Amino acid sequence: MHGSTSASRAPTEGTADRGHRWRQLHRIAPLLLLAFGVAAVIGSRRLGLGELTAPGPGLWPFIVSLLLTGTAAVLVLIDPAEDYEPWTRGTVRIIAGLVSLGVFILLFQTFGFVVSAFLMLVLWLRVFGGETWRWTLGLAVGGTAVMYLLFVELLGVPFPDGLVDAVIGG
Amino acid sequence: MDSWNGILQGFSVALTPTNLLYVFLGVLIGTVIGVLPGLGPTASIALLLPITYTLEPVTAIILLAGIYYGSMYGGTITSVLLRLPGEAASVVTTFDGYQMAKQGRAGPALGIAAIGSYIGGTVSVIGMILLAPPLADLAVSFGPPEYVALTILGILLVTYLGTGSVLKSLCMAALGLLLATVGLDPITGTARFTFGEVALFNGLDFVAVAMGLFGVGEIIHSLERTEKVQAVTSKIKGIWPTRKDFRDSSGAIGRGSLLGFVIGVLPGGGGVVSSLASYAMEKRRAKDPSRFGKGAIEGVAGPETANNASSTSAFIPLLTLGIPPNVVLALIFGALAQQNIVAGPQLIQDEPEIFWGVIASMVIGNMMLLALNIPLVGIFIQMLRVRAGILAAFALLVTMAGVFSVNNSAFDMWVVLVFGIIGWLMKKTGFEPGPLVLAFVLGSILERAFRQSMLLSGGDLDIFVTRPISGGMFAFMALIIIVSAITSRRRKAVFGRVDPADVDETDESSPDADRQVAAEGSPGADSTTDEPSGSTSTTPGER
Numbered sequence: 001m002h003g004s005t006s007a008s009r010a011p012t013e014g015t016a017d018r019g020h021r022w023r024q025l026h027r028i029a030p031l032l033l034l035a036f037g038v039a040a041v042i043g044s045r046r047l048g049l050g051e052l053t054a055p056g057p058g059l060w061p062f063i064v065s066l067l068l069t070g071t072a073a074v075l076v077l078i079d080p081a082e083d084y085e086p087w088t089r090g091t092v093r094i095i096a097g098l099v100s101l102g103v104f105i106l107l108f109q110t111f112g113f114v115v116s117a118f119l120m121l122v123l124w125l126r127v128f129g130g131e132t133w134r135w136t137l138g139l140a141v142g143g144t145a146v147m148y149l150l151f152v153e154l155l156g157v158p159f160p161d162g163l164v165d166a167v168i169g170g
Numbered sequence: 171m172d173s174w175n176g177i178l179q180g181f182s183v184a185l186t187p188t189n190l191l192y193v194f195l196g197v198l199i200g201t202v203i204g205v206l207p208g209l210g211p212t213a214s215i216a217l218l219l220p221i222t223y224t225l226e227p228v229t230a231i232i233l234l235a236g237i238y239y240g241s242m243y244g245g246t247i248t249s250v251l252l253r254l255p256g257e258a259a260s261v262v263t264t265f266d267g268y269q270m271a272k273q274g275r276a277g278p279a280l281g282i283a284a285i286g287s288y289i290g291g292t293v294s295v296i297g298m299i300l301l302a303p304p305l306a307d308l309a310v311s312f313g314p315p316e317y318v319a320l321t322i323l324g325i326l327l328v329t330y331l332g333t334g335s336v337l338k339s340l341c342m343a344a345l346g347l348l349l350a351t352v353g354l355d356p357i358t359g360t361a362r363f364t365f366g367e368v369a370l371f372n373g374l375d376f377v378a379v380a381m382g383l384f385g386v387g388e389i390i391h392s393l394e395r396t397e398k399v400q401a402v403t404s405k406i407k408g409i410w411p412t413r414k415d416f417r418d419s420s421g422a423i424g425r426g427s428l429l430g431f432v433i434g435v436l437p438g439g440g441g442v443v444s445s446l447a448s449y450a451m452e453k454r455r456a457k458d459p460s461r462f463g464k465g466a467i468e469g470v471a472g473p474e475t476a477n478n479a480s481s482t483s484a485f486i487p488l489l490t491l492g493i494p495p496n497v498v499l500a501l502i503f504g505a506l507a508q509q510n511i512v513a514g515p516q517l518i519q520d521e522p523e524i525f526w527g528v529i530a531s532m533v534i535g536n537m538m539l540l541a542l543n544i545p546l547v548g549i550f551i552q553m554l555r556v557r558a559g560i561l562a563a564f565a566l567l568v569t570m571a572g573v574f575s576v577n578n579s580a581f582d583m584w585v586v587l588v589f590g591i592i593g594w595l596m597k598k599t600g601f602e603p604g605p606l607v608l609a610f611v612l613g614s615i616l617e618r619a620f621r622q623s624m625l626l627s628g629g630d631l632d633i634f635v636t637r638p639i640s641g642g643m644f645a646f647m648a649l650i651i652i653v654s655a656i657t658s659r660r661r662k663a664v665f666g667r668v669d670p671a672d673v674d675e676t677d678e679s680s681p682d683a684d685r686q687v688a689a690e691g692s693p694g695a696d697s698t699t700d701e702p703s704g705s706t707s708t709t710p711g712e713r
Contacts, residue, residue, distance in 0.1 A: 029595070029599040029601065030341075033341060033345065036345075037344075037348075040348055040363075043363060044362075047360060047362055048360075051629060052624050052629030052630075052631070053624065053625075053628055053629035054625075054629075055357075055620075055621045055624055055625075056358070057355035057357075057358045057360035057362055058362070059621075060351060060617045060620060060621065061348060061351040061362060061363070064344050064347040064348045064351070064613075065344075065348055067340075067344040067347070068341060068344035068345055068348055071337055071338075071340050071341035071344055072341055074337060075337055075338065075341060078337075084598065084599055084600055085597070085598045085599075085600075087598075088394060090393065090394035091394065093393050093394065094390055094391075094393050094394060094594065097390055097393050098390065098587070098590070098591055098594075101386070101566070101570070101587050101590070102587060104570065105570070105580065105583045105584060105587065108570070108574075108580065108583070109580050113571065117567055117571070120563070120566070120567060121563050121564075121567060124559070124562065124563035124566065125559060125560060125563050128393060128559055128562065128563070129557065129558075129559020129560055129562065129563055130559055131557070131559060131560070139560060139563075143563075143564060143567070147567060147568070147571060151571050151575060155221075155224060155575060157571070157574065157575040157578065158578055159571075159574070160580070
């Protein structure tokens with residue numbers, strides 16, 4: 001993953017982006033880690049460090065968050081930039097994909113497995129997978145059925161009650 | 171119990187119909203995912219973790235172990251045919267294996283890889299039978315300070331032997347250790363970093379973290395790639411190597427077996443390091459090193475043997491010391507822990523059927539793999555027709571449903587999503603998830619051992635260096651840190667000697683691989699330009 005900015009990458013896109021835009025952006029990762037580390041240092045101090053003879057609950061988290069803060073601080077300064085991947089137009093797809101997963105969980109909690117699984121398969125097969133409608137619907141229906149049988153009937157997983165259960169149960 | 175009785179007991183466990191079925195399933199799944207690019211052994215094992223909870227512990231590890239070494243066989247196929255490593259350890263095989271395929275010798279390349287893997291795996295199992303019991307006996311005498319040293323050594327070696335920046339890996343290890351402290355303090359019962367969330371009192375669920383980082387993170391990351399790889403249509407002929415092939419590669423197989431075994435036992439060892447080391451060794455030993463990279467059969471036989479040998483011997487530190495030497499073994503360690511089985515020196519005594527059962531299953535599994543790989547290689551090649559989009563959609567759904575099923579908790583689904591985002595960002599920014607997960611798994615062991623050591627010594631840190639074994643291990647760590655400063659440059663030189671474009675993806679799975687093939691316009695690749703719409707997958711060649 002660290003070499004993808006080298007010549008091995010197809011020169012089709014990203015060359016412009018790679019130039020200046022993410023050169024500043026790439027510092028964000030260690031900065032975030034640094035902030036996280038500092039917050040953890042403060043948090044573990046609040047938990048109570050105790051003594052080495054009688055370690056408190058915060059001592060160990062304190063030690064490891066110091067390590068995190070230290071390494072992150074050094075990375076802010078000397079982070080080698082070459083192992084960063086450039087941001088591409090594909091990033092938008094990814095954010096859409098992540099949002100869709102969040103929506104899936106919400107749907108899952110309210111409507112149960114069958115509806116949410118079917119919708120998610122349709123979305124992922126059609127939009128992200130680029131399948132034809134025929135393949136998408138076939139796979140989504142079949143896939144949902146197989147998954148339902150596998151998890152609910154075979155493994156006995158108690159998914160939240162959903163529309164289908166309401167119909168069957170009613 | 172002596173080893174002989176142990177082996178007999180192991181076979182009596184491994185030969186039950188259920189366990190035979192799961193060995194077979196394991197090696198089959200392993201081969202398949204080895205073939206499918208983008209879904210490496212780590213991601214697959216992470217995805218399958220929830221299913222293992224419904225199984226007996228011994229059956230669960232038999233399955234997961236089968237996936238691990240099975241993927242070592244399967245990864246070879248795409249490396250040879252498409253120059254596209256199905257998993258990281260097979261990257262080296264692309265150098266000479268693909269050249270052999272271009273010369274029409276794909277059959278012998280795959281054949282010798284399967285035979286070498288079988289021999290390497292078997293040698294490793296024998297070594298394991300001999301080495302593991304005395305090592306466990308030694309480890310029984312370990313106290314908390316030794317465990318502190320051992321866990322730190324494990325984490326350190328994983329960060330040092332990883333492929334990315336050592337500092338970044340260390341940073342991730344620290345993050346993993348920190349995340350492991352979330353939940354109730356094991357000694358005082360204080361809630362730490364839970365922010366009042368009851369679901370966090372038992373800590374972050376290991377399965378959810380692993381599935382997020384490796385499963386979702388990986389799949390999400392692959393969304394950015396829109397190139398497709400066309401399936402190989404040509405038939406593979408003459409898979410059984412000639413007598414000359416055997417003569418040429420017998421030395422490489424022998425050396426690869428031993429080298430792989432030794433590297434696998436070391437923390438941080440495992441597939442990638444051993445196959446690289448074997449390749450370097452064969453090239454150095456060769457009378458005519460210039461043949462390497464142009465289709466030398468030793469360059470396939472040695473590394474393929476070594477990676478399978480090491481993936482077997484990597485179980486030694488897990489089963490005898492309770493220290494997973496690499497990420498895949500960390501996942502297996504976590505799977506065991508969820509079943510309330512602590513891998514460690516007591517395992518041989520307390521749960522002999524697990525210890526010996528797994529070993530016996532490896533003997534059987536390697537035979538199955540040989541049988542699967544030699545005559546059935548053509549069927550696995552058909553797997554390449556499965557489109558990445560379909561794979562991603564189903565893998566995600568299985569992940570989400572699977573993680574829910576572990577604790578019947580929707581909270582864990584959000585944990586998966588959050589760690590999926592983190593995993594993807596880590597891939598984008600060159601941080602490796604491996605050290606994080608390993609440190610996360612080892613974190614609670616390390617903290618407990620550290621605190622016990624402090625109580626033992628009355629708060630004196632000297633305890634870690636004055637006891638001979640832990641002192642020795644810390645000295646060894648100091649040595650690693652010094653030596654690595656020198657060898658990191660040399661390692662780059664080794665990488666540099668082979669085609670530099672090939673070694674870009676010494677990562678757990680190789681998501682960038684087909685992009686690379688496409689970029690170089692290799693004959694096996696249907697290179698298409700980036701089109702975010704994803705419409706490229708409907709090219710006729712795909713159907």
